[in-house]
Amino acid sequence: MRIGVDLGGTNIKVGAVNDKGEIVFQNTRPTKAEKGVEGIVKDIIEQIEEILQRTNISREQLQSIGIGVPGLVEKSTGKIIHLTNLFLDNVDLGQKIQAYFHKPIFVDNDATVAGLAEKIAGSTQGVKNSIFITLGTGVGGGIIINDKVYNGGHGWGSEIGHIVVGENFYDCNCGRNGCLETFASATALIRYVKKRIEEGKKESFILEKVGGKIDQIEGKTIIDAAREGDILAKEAMDRLIQYLAIGIVNLLNVLDPEKVVIGGGLSKAGDFLLNPLKEEVQKRLSFKEVTYGDIVLARLGNDAGIIGAAFLGENV
Ligand SMILES: [Zn+2]
Structure with a gap:
């Protein structure tokens, strides 16, 4: 046991x-x-x-x-x-x-x-090589290669949240700018929406959903608003998906896993997140002649x- x-x-x-x-x-x-x-x-x-x-x-x-x-x-x-x-x-x-x-x-x-x-x-049973990306407060990563957890040379590898995928309006906790975590976590999603509201982006009912209290906006608030067609929420989700896709394509190019699994709080958005993410990744793939791994949602709770x-x- x-x-x-x-x-x-x-x-x-x-x-x-x-x-x-x-x-x-x-x-x-x-x-x-x-x-x-x-x-x-x-x-x-x-x-x-x-x-x-x-x-x-x-x-x-x-x-x-x-x-x-x-x-x-x-x-x-x-x-x-x-x-x-x-x-x-x-x-x-x-x-x-x-x-x-x-x-x-x-x-x-x-x-x-x-x-x-x-x-x-769960979703990678029988799969030899897979990458797990968790989208929660931060962005975490887990890598399995040849049926074994990949730990790296010094034992701290798989920090997918800190691969740099662009330039962002705020720095990561690690001190650098542009980490995936600052684009694709629930925290990042909320920060972006708050910034846009503070800049005066008016066409949005996100604030109404939280009774005008900007600090009560959660990842779920934004996902729900995006589902209901809110323009700002959709803009924020599109941005998240774009940068997440950049990160995933980088990982696909380096590790060629059979599957990339998306978990964590934001993955509860289900197909609403997964389908546009798959499309965005598809657009960005480097080579047309090779087979790339599939992107799936985590199954376990x-x-x-x-x-x-x-x-x-x-x-x-
Ligand atoms: Zn970082």
Whole structure:
């Protein structure tokens, strides 16, 4: 039996996962970032202990523990380099859990974990090479090559959110300008709409949807407005799709995966996002003579974080 831990900005979800990729038992606690790394480690350990007790899994039967985190990770050592939302920088999370359980521990970013889960039980089952792109607060990436998670030479690779795809009106958290994350995340979508409203773009009912409160605009507000034909919302979505397509074509040219999977909050827009994205990618492809990978939506929901984490370090 394997344990998967989904350490998110809001909740820590832990589950025991069997060989088929099914969660047999899970529990959730709110993430108490204010308690710092020791508090989070303590919660994770207690949650795992509870699962072992409730499922009668002995320490010997426990094969490994995998942890997915929302940020930059040195996968070879399990060290968290930077977590934007949890303020945990330079923390040896993997080592701390390992010191308690004395089992193999694998730590990776949440997009890689979600990509791995899709391969086990979702839209890339049986697919050897795939790229997972998550469009949420930021843009995350996970790469699977020859059935294995690709970690890179120093263990921190697959930072798709920071490939540069253009020039933008604001800088990325990483300090540079033009990162995919500043064009294709929910945050980026909202920032662009707010900027256009503040510039005096009038032909839009987005503000009406949030009772005139500009700070209450969410990604979903904009997607809904675009569906209803709002001109500004459509402009913002078109812009997002354009830059996302540039990023995807770059990745297709470098890695030639069979599939690119789109997940994260914005992917809930479904075909409304996928179809124009596919068209835009098609227009931008470099060579007409070769076969390119298909773009699909993620199939798994909330459990992907636990399932994928449990299988980190495995060939799937
Ligand atoms: Zn960046």
